[in-house]
Each structure stands twice: as structure tokens, then as C-alpha cells.
Amino acid sequence: MEIMEIIKEAIVFPSNDLAKLAIYIVLAIVAALLAAIGLVFVALGMADSPVWTIIGIILFLAGLVVGFIILGYQISIIKTGIEHTESAPEFDWRGNLITGIKYFVVNIVYLIIPAIVVLIVAWATNLFGLAYDMFYKMAMASMAAPANTTVVINDVVPQSQIIQLGTAMIITGIVAFVLFVIFGIILTMAQSRLAKTDGLGDALNIPEAFRDIGRIGYGKVIAVVILIFVIIGVINAILNGLNSFVNGLGILSIIVTPYLTFFSARATGLLYSDIA
Secondary structure, three states: OOHHHHHHHHHHHHHHOHHHHHHHHHHHHHHHHHHHHHHHHHHHHHHOOHHHHHHHHHHHHHHHHHHHHHHHHHHHHHHHHHHOOOOOOOOOHHHHHHHHHHHHHHHHHHHHHHHHHHHHHHHHOOHHHHHHHHHHHHHHHHHHOOOOOOOOHHHHOOHHHHHHHHHHHHHHHHHHHHHHHHHHHHHHHHHHHHHHHOOHHHHOOHHHHHHHHHHHOHHHHHHHHHHHHHHHHHHHHHHHHHHHHOOOHHHHHHHHHHHHHHHHHHHHHHHHOOOO
16 A cells, blocks of 8 residues: 555544544543553552552452553454555454454563663663762752852763763764654554454564665655654644633543554554565
8 A cells, every 4th residue: 555545544543433533532541541640649648558458459350451451452443544444453352352462562572672771771871870979969069069059060070070971971872862763663563463363472573664665665664654643643732722721621632542553553554465
């Protein structure tokens, strides 16, 4: 499919089966409420009774289960794009739960690799050491300074150290941005591989997931991913802007966010269908 065909079909797709979208919205709300209430109960239990803690943990785990079902359903939507199925998939509670757990593992693996590399770069540039030393000097100077006195960083930390810290932050930031963008794109291929085969090993095969980008076409994959993020960003910006004028419109995100989730998952599947 052509790039704009993918985007146009993906935008329309969520409206093809509003009942499934409504179920997804309800599940998302339930998952968020269970997790939030569970955490509140855990906090109450720490201050009052262990019974509240146990109830909170149970509620939080229940919310986590519903969350995994939601993640698994997203993979099912990607599969509809791969297979060019017109309507949203049926909910398969057990199947979606298992797939959702696999999806969670895939996300962790693909994000932890760039995170580790970024930490290594931060260590190599002494980012943490420089930052700690600077904040320590500022804290000591603030405690020693008279009341109502503002401590200026240039009076406490040498200019050379400030420059070194800035350089370390820039280098680490650039490496982090590049790596997370690259692995984010590869992750879309991994999600599609999981949707196609339901195999965790296939999804975690990073070299093959990277080769899938080349098989589809680097330019096409990057263009579709960028368009997905631009569309989601623009719609969210419009929603936030409207909310700033009319308080309460932000609640529309309860509907808009799931709609955009359906859209991005469908677009990912349609993109991958070129080589499926």
C-alpha cells in the first residue's frame, strides 16, 4: 500500500466498529481506576492496617491484568492490518492477556537495550559525577549562606565544570535520542512480528526485525512512523488547546486516546502487510 493509503485507511478504521472501541475505552478506564485505587489502598495500609495493603495489591494486580488484555488487543488490531481485515477483532480475554504479557516483555527488551547504552555513555562522560558534585557544592553553599541570600552557580562551581557538565549532557542526550528513535522504529516491526506469528522469539529477534525495515523500505517505514506521531501530536495539541479555552474538554481524551491507539496499531499492521 502507498503511504497515504495506509494513513487514510488507518484513520477511518476505528469508526468501522464503534462497539469494540467502546469496550476498549471501558477496559482502559477500569484498568486505570483499579490501579489507582489499589495504590491508594496500599498507601493507606502502610499508615493504618496491612489488610488495606493486601486489598490494594489485589486491586492493582487486577488493573494490571486488564492492562495486559488491552495491550494484547492492540496486537490483534495490528494483525487486522496485516491481514487487511476490515473490522476490529473480537476480544479474546485469555488470548489477549497472554499476548499482552508477551507485548510487555518485547517493549521492555527493546527499550532496555538503548537505556543501558545511554547509561554507559553517561558514565563514560562522567555526567553523574559532574552533576552530583555540582549539586553538592550548591547545597553546601546554600546552607552556609546567610538567610534570604541567593546562591549563584557561577560563584560556587568553576566555569570549566559547568562546561564539562553541559557537554556531557549534550552528548548523552544526542545518543539517547538517536538510539530510542532507532529502537522505537524497530519495535514497531517487533510488534508486527508478534501479531503475525504470536511468537515471542520472533518478536525478540532484533536482527530480523531490523531487516524487516529494509524489506519494506527505510523511507516508507520512517515516513509512516513520522506521520503517525505527527497526527497523534497535532490532535492532542488541538485537544489541549480547546481544553485551555473550555475547561472540561480534556475529558474527551478518554475517547480520543483509544481512537488514536486503534489508528496507530492499524497503520502499523498495514505497513507490515507489504512483507507479511
